[in-house]
Amino acid sequence: MVDTIPSELYQRAKDWTFQEIIARRLPGKDGIPARVSKFNRDFRLAFRLEGLDPVAITARMKSEGLLRIHPAKHRADVWLFPTQIGLDCANLEDLVGEQKQEFDGEESSEDKRKNYTHKTESRFPNYDYPAKNSWRENWIRFLGSNLSVGPNTRILTFLAPQALELPQYDSLGIRRENIVCVERDREYFATLEDKQLGVDLHNTEMSDFLQKTDCRFDAILLDYDGGISEDVIKTLELIVDRGLLRDQSVLGLNLFDRRESEERKMLYLEPFLEQGMPGYHSAGVNPARDILPPTITASQRDMNGIRDYGITAVVLKLLLGKDATRINQRMLQHLPWKERESWKAYIASEAPKRYVDFIRINDELREYLQVETGSQCVDPMLMKLAVLSSLEASRPYFVTKQFRSQYLTEAKNNGFYSDFFALDTRREDFRVLDHRLLTRFARGQEDLCNLSRKWKRTNSRTRKRISHQIRGGYDDLMLAYDGFFVGEHIPERARIL
Numbered sequence: 001m002v003d004t005i006p007s008e009l010y011q012r013a014k015d016w017t018f019q020e021i022i023a024r025r026l027p028g029k030d031g032i033p034a035r036v037s038k039f040n041r042d043f044r045l046a047f048r049l050e051g052l053d054p055v056a057i058t059a060r061m062k063s064e065g066l067l068r069i070h071p072a073k074h075r076a077d078v079w080l081f082p083t084q085i086g087l088d089c090a091n092l093e094d095l096v097g098e099q100k101q102e103f104d105g106e107e108s109s110e111d112k113r114k115n116y117t118h119k120t121e122s123r124f125p126n127y128d129y130p131a132k133n134s135w136r137e138n139w140i141r142f143l144g145s146n147l148s149v150g151p152n153t154r155i156l157t158f159l160a161p162q163a164l165e166l167p168q169y170d171s172l173g174i175r176r177e178n179i180v181c182v183e184r185d186r187e188y189f190a191t192l193e194d195k196q197l198g199v200d201l202h203n204t205e206m207s208d209f210l211q212k213t214d215c216r217f218d219a220i221l222l223d224y225d226g227g228i229s230e231d232v233i234k235t236l237e238l239i240v241d242r243g244l245l246r247d248q249s250v251l252g253l254n255l256f257d258r259r260e261s262e263e264r265k266m267l268y269l270e271p272f273l274e275q276g277m278p279g280y281h282s283a284g285v286n287p288a289r290d291i292l293p294p295t296i297t298a299s300q301r302d303m304n305g306i307r308d309y310g311i312t313a314v315v316l317k318l319l320l321g322k323d324a325t326r327i328n329q330r331m332l333q334h335l336p337w338k339e340r341e342s343w344k345a346y347i348a349s350e351a352p353k354r355y356v357d358f359i360r361i362n363d364e365l366r367e368y369l370q371v372e373t374g375s376q377c378v379d380p381m382l383m384k385l386a387v388l389s390s391l392e393a394s395r396p397y398f399v400t401k402q403f404r405s406q407y408l409t410e411a412k413n414n415g416f417y418s419d420f421f422a423l424d425t426r427r428e429d430f431r432v433l434d435h436r437l438l439t440r441f442a443r444g445q446e447d448l449c450n451l452s453r454k455w456k457r458t459n460s461r462t463r464k465r466i467s468h469q470i471r472g473g474y475d476d477l478m479l480a481y482d483g484f485f486v487g488e489h490i491p492e493r494a495r496i497l
């Protein structure tokens with residue numbers, strides 16, 4: 001079987017094996033114990049998608065004279081030693097000098113407990129295993145501490161046939177009809193239906209459901225059983241763009257830590273590619289200031305860092321609302337006619353396709369609005385208002401709390417990354433736009449010149465009061481935007497076994 005694997009894949013497995021043996025060796029040792037050093041476990045994780053077995057691969061390497069394999073003395077383990085021929089053939093370019101993992105040959109009972117082996121009980125995937133159970137507990141804890149949960153709390157989730165989340169929602173007192181479950185698999189869906197759980201079930205794709213629903217949710221949990229994909233991005237985009245989460249809400253995203261195709265890796269990389277965005281730098285990750293994976297190269301080791309922060313960065317970008325997915329029309333409307341036309345021509349010629357482009361152009365437009373138009377005899381306070389109304393039109397969600405974690409599981413299990421976000425639309429900062437003097441302008445039905453004329457006719461006491469509110473909202477929002485991507489606000493990912 002192992003002889004039939006593609007040569008490119010076998011080469012990759014060999015390189016990985018040599019690199020890991022060298023990285024894991026204790027000082028003075030030439031080899032490693034395959035099991036105790038967690039080589040076997042990590043090999044299975046690294047090649048899970050391809051289904052490679054470390055025992056078969058190392059046996060083949062031995063038969064080719066690339067490795068020596070000796071039984072270990074006191075346990076059911078073997079020592080792996082690279083031969084000189086093996087080392088000569090190996091591609092060790094990506095090797096990191098320091099040893100990755102320390103081991104002393106003894107496996108504690110704690111390790112044994114963590115090295116749980118997942119067993120499938122039925123024809124359905126089994127989500128009842130320690131890492132998943134502890135993740136579920138963390139989710140419920142996060143939900144409970146960031147929302148005022150009650151019978152009417154509405155949750156959108158993938159329950160899967162076993163519906164293991166349900167008892168936890170029950171324990172929070174949430175009414176079953178407020179649990180909305182989307183399941184695309186017909187058989188899984190039928191199983192859920194047969195159970196008569198009293199939840200609101202939909203047999204469809206999540207993105208299709210989100211396209212149509214007009215419900216707003218207190219929490220949305222996207223517990224995927226796969227990695228990043230265009231569909232995941234589209235789903236997140238729909239949630240934010242259609243404002244499907246309530247003003248104070250919680251969003252959860254789980255993604256597998258599987259190896260992605262080169263194309264899909266770009267989905268993580270995109271937020272990091274943009275450098276040095278001007279002004280409203282919250283719009284992009286700024287490598288000089290923000291926390292980033294140590295180096296961004298194509299190597300597998302760095303890919304872990306890119307994935308780790310990439311998942312969070314993708315979500316944060318999309319939380320900027322419509323500013324991440326299209327040109328902010330409200331902002332264009334606030335510009336004088338001539339400038340508006342020239343921006344439109346510029347936008348058409350640039351033909352932006354990626355959301356970082358939209359964010360950057362909106363950022364530039366906003367700056368232009370403040371700097372250029374501000375100098376054209378319009379009260380600076382109204383310029384702040386124009387910025388405020390364009391931000392409102394984008395409908396962003398601000399992160400008030402995050403919990404980032406990674407769940408590591410035994411080889412046959414599914415390790416995954418998990419991101420929880422507590423969100424707030426900061427409605428109170430935009431409230432001034434509801435003032436009757438400003439509503440037409442805030443809806444884009446009135447231009448700055450008109451508003452300016454009205455503003456001058458308004459009595460000074462009202463102007464003062466409104467100005468105070470504009471300034472408050474504007475300053476608070478600018479601060480919040482500034483914090484969107486700042487590294488210190490992105491917590492380290494907890495590693496949970």
Ligand SMILES: C[S@@+](CC[C@H](N)C(=O)[O-])C[C@H]1O[C@@H](n2cnc3c(N)ncnc32)[C@H](O)[C@@H]1O
Binds near residue numbers: 158163182183223
């Ligand atoms: C990882 S499981 C959910 C496990 C559950 N949260 C738990 O803790 O027990 C994901 C479920 O969602 C379904 N699913 C995955 N992606 C989906 C999508 N895009 N639309 C609809 N259903 C999806 C899968 O068929 C599967 O039953």
